[in-house]
Amino acid sequence: MTFTERMLKIDRRIIFLVIGLCTLLPLLYPVGFPIRISPEVRGVYDHIELLPEGSVFLLSLDFDPASKPELQPQSIALLHHAFRKNLRVVAMTLWVSGTGLADQIVTQVAREMGKENGRDYVFLGWSPGGTAVIINMGQNLYGAFPTDYNGKPTRELPVLHGVNNLRDVNYAVSLGAGNPGVEAWYVFGKDKYKFELGGGCTGVMAPGLYPLLRSGQINGLIGGLRGAAEYEELIGQKGHAIAGMDAQSATHMAIIVLVIMCNLFYLSLRTAARQGQSGA
Amino acid sequence: MIFLRRQLPLLITLIAGLVFAAQYYVPHPASEQMLTSVTKWLQIISGFALVLGVSSLFHVHAAKIRRKEAGWGYSFILYVGMLGTIAVGLWSNGKEAVDGASTAFGWVYNYMMVPLQGTMFAILAFFIASAAYRSFRARSREAAVLLIAAVIVMMGRVPLGEHLIPISGDLSQWILNVLNASVRRAILIGVSLGTVALSIKIIFGIERSYLGGGKE
Amino acid sequence: MPIESIIGGWVATGLTLFIFSFLYKDNPLFKVAENLYVGVSVGYTIVKTFDTVIVHLIWKPIVETGEWSLLIPVAIGTLMLTRYVPKAAWISRYAFAFIVGVGSGLAIPRTISSFILKQIEDTVRPILLLVPGEGVTFTWSLLDPTSSLNTIIILIGVSAVLFYFFFSVEHSGPGKVVARTGILFLMIAFGAAFGYTVMARMSLLIGRLTDLIEFSDPSYGMPTLWLLGLTILTLVVMSRRSSGKQTKEEE
Numbered sequence: 001m002t003f004t005e006r007m008l009k010i011d012r013r014i015i016f017l018v019i020g021l022c023t024l025l026p027l028l029y030p031v032g033f034p035i036r037i038s039p040e041v042r043g044v045y046d047h048i049e050l051l052p053e054g055s056v057f058l059l060s061l062d063f064d065p066a067s068k069p070e071l072q073p074q075s076i077a078l079l080h081h082a083f084r085k086n087l088r089v090v091a092m093t094l095w096v097s098g099t100g101l102a103d104q105i106v107t108q109v110a111r112e113m114g115k116e117n118g119r120d121y122v123f124l125g126w127s128p129g130g131t132a133v134i135i136n137m138g139q140n141l142y143g144a145f146p147t148d149y150n151g152k153p154t155r156e157l158p159v160l161h162g163v164n165n166l167r168d169v170n171y172a173v174s175l176g177a178g179n180p181g182v183e184a185w186y187v188f189g190k191d192k193y194k195f196e197l198g199g200g201c202t203g204v205m206a207p208g209l210y211p212l213l214r215s216g217q218i219n220g221l222i223g224g225l226r227g228a229a230e231y232e233e234l235i236g237q238k239g240h241a242i243a244g245m246d247a248q249s250a251t252h253m254a255i256i257v258l259v260i261m262c263n264l265f266y267l268s269l270r271t272a273a274r275q276g277q278s279g280a
Numbered sequence: 281m282i283f284l285r286r287q288l289p290l291l292i293t294l295i296a297g298l299v300f301a302a303q304y305y306v307p308h309p310a311s312e313q314m315l316t317s318v319t320k321w322l323q324i325i326s327g328f329a330l331v332l333g334v335s336s337l338f339h340v341h342a343a344k345i346r347r348k349e350a351g352w353g354y355s356f357i358l359y360v361g362m363l364g365t366i367a368v369g370l371w372s373n374g375k376e377a378v379d380g381a382s383t384a385f386g387w388v389y390n391y392m393m394v395p396l397q398g399t400m401f402a403i404l405a406f407f408i409a410s411a412a413y414r415s416f417r418a419r420s421r422e423a424a425v426l427l428i429a430a431v432i433v434m435m436g437r438v439p440l441g442e443h444l445i446p447i448s449g450d451l452s453q454w455i456l457n458v459l460n461a462s463v464r465r466a467i468l469i470g471v472s473l474g475t476v477a478l479s480i481k482i483i484f485g486i487e488r489s490y491l492g493g494g495k496e
Numbered sequence: 497m498p499i500e501s502i503i504g505g506w507v508a509t510g511l512t513l514f515i516f517s518f519l520y521k522d523n524p525l526f527k528v529a530e531n532l533y534v535g536v537s538v539g540y541t542i543v544k545t546f547d548t549v550i551v552h553l554i555w556k557p558i559v560e561t562g563e564w565s566l567l568i569p570v571a572i573g574t575l576m577l578t579r580y581v582p583k584a585a586w587i588s589r590y591a592f593a594f595i596v597g598v599g600s601g602l603a604i605p606r607t608i609s610s611f612i613l614k615q616i617e618d619t620v621r622p623i624l625l626l627v628p629g630e631g632v633t634f635t636w637s638l639l640d641p642t643s644s645l646n647t648i649i650i651l652i653g654v655s656a657v658l659f660y661f662f663f664s665v666e667h668s669g670p671g672k673v674v675a676r677t678g679i680l681f682l683m684i685a686f687g688a689a690f691g692y693t694v695m696a697r698m699s700l701l702i703g704r705l706t707d708l709i710e711f712s713d714p715s716y717g718m719p720t721l722w723l724l725g726l727t728i729l730t731l732v733v734m735s736r737r738s739s740g741k742q743t744k745e746e747e
Contacts, residue, residue, distance in 0.1 A: 012410040016519045019409045023701050027709060033439035036449055065397040069703020070696065096330075096544050097397070097537060100376040100389040107380065128330060128549060129323035135602070136323065139316035144323070147552060187610045188602075192304075203696025207689045210456055211465040214641060214650075215618035217610070224692065225699035226437050244702040249440030251405070251698040256431055258413045263427070266417045285586045289593035296597030297604075304605035318598060321569035325595060327549030328573030334538055335580065354531040361535025366542055374547030382500075385543070391504035392511065393540055396533035398704055399515040405701035406519055408694055422683045429687025430694075437695055450639055455688050457641040462653025463685035465615050469654075470661055472611035479600035479607075490596045491589045492579070 004265045004272075015258065022254040026246035035245060040213060041230040043220025044198040047171060048081050055170040056163055057087040058195075060185065061102040062094045063177035067202050068101060071175045073228035073241035074200045075105045078173060081235050083113035088159045089121035090169070092145070094133060094180045099126040103149060117150070118157045125149030130180035131188045138166040138193040166193040175200035175222075182209055186217050200227065290485040297483030364388075429455060497715045505716035506723070512704060513727045520731050619654050621647050653681045 001009075051057070059078060063071045082089050089110075093102040106123045115121050124145040127133045136144035141163060142155050154160055162168060172195050174185040182199035190197045196219060199209055203224030213221045222231055225248060228241035300318070303311050341355040369385045376386035418424035435441035436452025481487040514529035554570060557563040576591040578584045623644050624632045635643040659671070660678030667675040712720035 008414075010413075012414075013520065015410045015413055016406040019406055019698075019701070023405075023698070023705050024709075027702065027705055033443050035439050036442055038453065065394040066401040066700070068394065068398055069402075069706075070699045096541050097393070099544055100386060100540075101394065103376060104390075107377070111380075126544060126548060127323055127553070128326040128545065129319070130326070131602070132319045132322035132326065136316065136319040139312060139319065143316060143320055146557065187606045191606055191610045203692045203699060207456065207460050207685065207692050208464050208468075210461040211468050211615055211618075214457065214461045214465075215614055217614060224695050225702070226695065240703075240706060244699065244706065245439050247702045247705075248695065248698055249438040251409075251701075252434045252438045252694065253440060255409055255412055255694055256434055258409065259416050259427065259431065262413045262416065263418055285589070289589040292590060292593040293597035293600075296594055297601040300598050300601030301604045303601070317565070321566075321572070322595070322598065324549060324553050324566065324569040325573045325576070325591070327545050327553070328576050329595075330541060330545045332576060332579065334542060337534075337538060351527075354527050357528055358531040358535040361532045362539040362542075365536050365539025369539065369543030370546075374543050374551075387500055387504055388536065389540065391508045392532070393536050395508040395512045395704075395707070396515070396529060396536065398700070398707075399512045400530075400533060402697075402700040402704040403515060403518060405697040408697045412694070422679060425680060425683040426687040426690070429684040430690040431687075433688045433691030434694055437691065452688075452691075454638050454641075455684060458638075458646045458649055459653060459681060460685045460688040461641070462619075462650040463657050463681050465619065465650075466654045466657035466661075468611050469615055470658060472607050475607055476604055476612075479604050482596055482600045490592055492585075492592070 002272075004269050008262065008265050008269070018254055018258075019251060022250040023247045026250045027244070030243065030246045032242075032246065033249065035226075035229050035233050035242065037230045037234060038227075040221040040223065041227050041234070043213075044078075044173065044200075044222055045081070045220070045231060045234045047196065047198060047219055048078075048085060048087070051085060051087055051170055053086040055087050056090060056168060057082045058090045058092070058166075058169045058172040060092050060094060060172065060174040060176075061098060061105065062174055062181050063101075063202075064095050064097040065101055067177035069240075069244075070202045070225050070228065071177060071200065072101070072105060073225065073239050073244075074175050074222050074231065075102075076109055076239055077228060077231040077235055077237065077241070078175075078200070078222075079106065079109040080113065080237055081231075083109065083115050083120070084235070086120075087170075089115075090124065090160070090163070091121065092124040093126050094130050094184075095177070096126050096128070099149075102126075118148075118152060119159055122154070122157055122159050123149045124154070131184050134166075134180070134185060134188040138189060141165050166195055169195045171196045171198065173198040173200060176205060177202050178205065181205065182212070182218060186212060190217070198222075289491055290488070294483055294485065297479070301483075429459075502716055505711045506719040509708065509711045509719040510723050512708060513723050517727055517731055521735075523731060523734055525727065525730065619651055623647055652677065657681055 048057070059075070059082070061071070061075055079089065079091075089106075091102065091106045093099055103123055103125070106121065107117075110117065110121050117123075125148065127144060129136070133144055141160070145154050148154055148157065166172070166189055172185065172189070174182045174197070176182045176185075176199065182197075182201060182205075185199075186197060189195070197217070198220040199212070199218045200222035201209055201224070203226075206221065206223030206227075209218065209221055209223075212218045222228060225241050225244055228239075229245050232239045232242050300315075303315055341358055344355040345352050345359065365385075365388055368388055372383035372385035374385070375383055376389050377383060382390065416427060416430075418427050432448055433452045433455060435445060436448035436450075442449040478487060482490065511529050511532070514525040515533075517523055518526040554566055558566055572591045572594055576588050579588040621642075624634055625644065627633050634645075636645050637643040638645065640646065656674050656678035658678075660667075660675045660682070665671060708720050712718055
């Protein structure tokens with residue numbers, strides 16, 4: 001076997017080791033390259049920045065622990081921003097396995113920002129049905145969630161004063177890892193109930209949401225860990241997303257180098273085969 | 281009997297489908313109240329559907345344990361995990377935290393479910409790298425275009441890439457906002473047309489596979 | 497550091513490393529973690545569903561506020577469960593007919609409005625812009641997605657891709673040119689999708705390794721380092737045993 005053939009058939013565990021090291025080393029020894037802010041992320045940030053104090057901000061954490069590395073930093077950054085602007089935060093989730101995570105994130109950030117449950121924010125929890133929950137909230141929020149996650153009747157909460165349904169929400173952001181997610185919030189929510197909607201999503205979902213962004217159906221899009229890092233940069237609060245960007249850079253470069261190498265070996269093999277054929 | 285087994289369900293689908301399609305265009309309070317009530321019902325019924333989905337898992341693994349098939353020990357671990365979590369969850373009244381303090385259910389969630397689910401998907405990073413090395417070859421012009429676009433986007437979406445080649449950031453923005461958006465839009469329109477067509481077929485009884493359950 | 501957090505750190509690290517051991521090769525440690533993952537996830541879903549649906553959406557509204565109409569969805573849901581009784585399985589059709597009928601009815605107008613009409617509306621935007629004082633202008637900026645040039649590109653892209661997927665008409669002559677343009681656009685979009693998928697997968701790995709680094713702290717008792725050593729040792733021993741068995745079988 002020639003060197004080229006051996007390289008093309010290399011044990012995949014060597015590639016695993018390369019990726020592992022490219023992820024681990026930058027996490028242990030960060031460099032910190034500057035992060036450019038994209039217009040998509042700025043769209044969400046600018047809208048929240050312009051909301052008057054006391055506006056109702058609905059944050060739907062529609063993800064499970066599998067997407068935690070990408071969407072938890074987004075949630076934390078958005079909540080920091082919303083609490084800093086003294087908005088009334090209504091948090092919830094449409095994904096059953098993400099309920100515990102969503103509760104933790106909201107409680108943790110609220111505690112850091114000195115916010116009171118029931119007065120400054122509420123975590124409604126999870127309800128089954130996905131799109132049915134969105135429609136139900138659009139019709140009557142208290143019908144969809146008669147109690148909050150801690151069992152307190154939602155009608156009696158000061159934070160929900162004057163909020164009867166989704167039409168009374170000033171801005172909603174869905175952080176989605178799949179279905180139900182941003183698209184469901186638009187189709188079954190904003191389309192009829194006309195609230196302003198922004199989106200956050202995993203890297204896998206992001207390219208698919210650009211049509212909605214371009215048509216103005218969502219006014220901003222925070223895509224993946226990079227989007228979270230940009231948002232952290234905008235609010236001036238370094239978190240897990242910015243910390244992970246160096247590792248992200250290293251792994252991307254590793255993949256690019258691997259792809260270029262494999263194509264060089266492949267082309268050289270193909271050229272050698274053609275030369276061999278023409279020689280024969 | 282045929283009416284009860286086949287035609288009545290199809291009639292229910294037809295009436296429900298037409299009523300709720302028409303409801304979108306009728307803003308009368310009675311129509312809105314009907315939507316509110318029925319979507320509330322759908323939430324409750326979805327809960328039962330989750331039970332349905334889970335019970336098949338029960339049966340498959342219970343059978344494996346009973347028959348002591350190869351790997352039944354792992355099915356036993358699955359059962360222990362499931363029943364243990366249910367027991368702990370019911371003991372904690374379904375709450376992960378009470379007044380900021382984590383319950384036993386919260387412990388299982390934070391230290392078992394989150395790492396397990398997270399890691400299951402994290403190992404995909406290694407496989408995508410290995411797959412990219414082994415099969416991402418420019419065998420044709422189209423494959424070369426795909427490759428170049430992927431490299432530009434991977435370069436342009438990380439700070440190091442933008443630092444080394446600043447134009448990669450602008451180029452990847454253009455690819456995403458214009459080229460990618462146009463393709464995804466076309467796919468979205470096409471898929472939505474298909475969804476609408478399928479929904480109409482279901483409502484009018486042309487498509488019946490969703491019924492299942494029994495003969496005929 | 498509370499004792500339950502320390503124990504939790506060890507359990508979380510152990511389970512993480514068991515799953516990562518699959519990268520070396522499939523082994524019993526991975527299978528244990530895999531089956532535990534399914535069991536715990538399903539158990540969690542059952543508890544949450546019971547607490548939310550049975551207690552908060554059915555029991556409390558009926559018993560405390562007298563919403564007896566909720567017995568209708570309870571009846572429909574119960575009908576669904578007859579699917580598992582072979583002789584009575586046909587009764588479940590009523591429940592599925594209702595759910596699917598309502599779902600299809602709700603989806604049709606909303607999908608048409610959101611994903612068809614709105615998307616077409618944004619595609620057929622004006623190419624020339626009327627600017628007060630300047631008259632009609634054609635903007636060339638590629639960086640601005642709303643510029644005239646990009647509007648044309650988007651229009652070409654959407655039309656070409658839609659035409660490519662229309663297989664009822666033969667892609668020959670001018671149709672072939674349009675279809676090939678569609679394929680070109682598709683390849684670029686798939687390349688972008690691949691790039692973003694790589695970004696997403698790497699982010700997930702970064703997240704897990706961040707947690708492992710956190711659990712290597714002495715306050716947890718450094719479970720990452722100890723359990724990493726233990727896992728490697730276990731894999732080496734298993735590997736030696738299986739190669740030993742193979743040599744014996746060959747003999």
